[in-house]
Amino acid sequence: MLEQFLRVGVITKTHGIKGEVKVFPTIDNVEQFNKIKKVLINTGKEKLSLEIKSVKFFKQFVILKFKGIDDINDVEKYVNKDLLLSREDLDPLEDDENYICDLIGLKVITDEGEEFGELIDVLQTGANDVYVVKTKNEKEVLLPAIKECILDVDLENMLVKVHLMKGLLD
Secondary structure, eight states: OOOSEEEEEEEEEEETTTTEEEEEEOSSOGGGGGTOOEEEEEOSSOEEEEEEEEEEEETTEEEEEETTOOSHHHHGGGTTOEEEEEGGGSOOOOTTOOOHHHHTTOEEEETTSOEEEEEEEEEEOSSSEEEEEEETTSOEEEEEOSTTTEEEEETTTTEEEEOOOTTTTO
16 A cells, blocks of 8 residues: 655754754655645644745755745654655656655565565665665565566555566575
């Protein structure tokens, strides 16, 4: 079951006294923040919808100003809270792309049809992602997310088919 809302950032702290917040983005393309009109803040009790008034970029952070929040005291309660966006509001993925949250928990099988383990994490290395798989005997194996190794990702059936290239298990 694919999650309807995806985390696009985390509010790390307030910025100035006029209600702006500093956000650590958790999406690859931070420019998408320029297109986002509304976000949901997961307060723990509810998902609160806030309209974005302005977006600025500072180092690796995004500075957001929400409509109707003009004071630091009104925004402090959202520090360390996740910013969520509906899946439909994000840019469409390419054919060979998936959201990391959709991959976690998928069953991993080999191209010989044997059950290999479960995908428990995705490491983003820059060159290519690396899938962390916990094998049936509780060992962690790192598989490069390249087409020679990851043959198919089937979200509908919650399966990843892999080819265990020579040397990967040494």
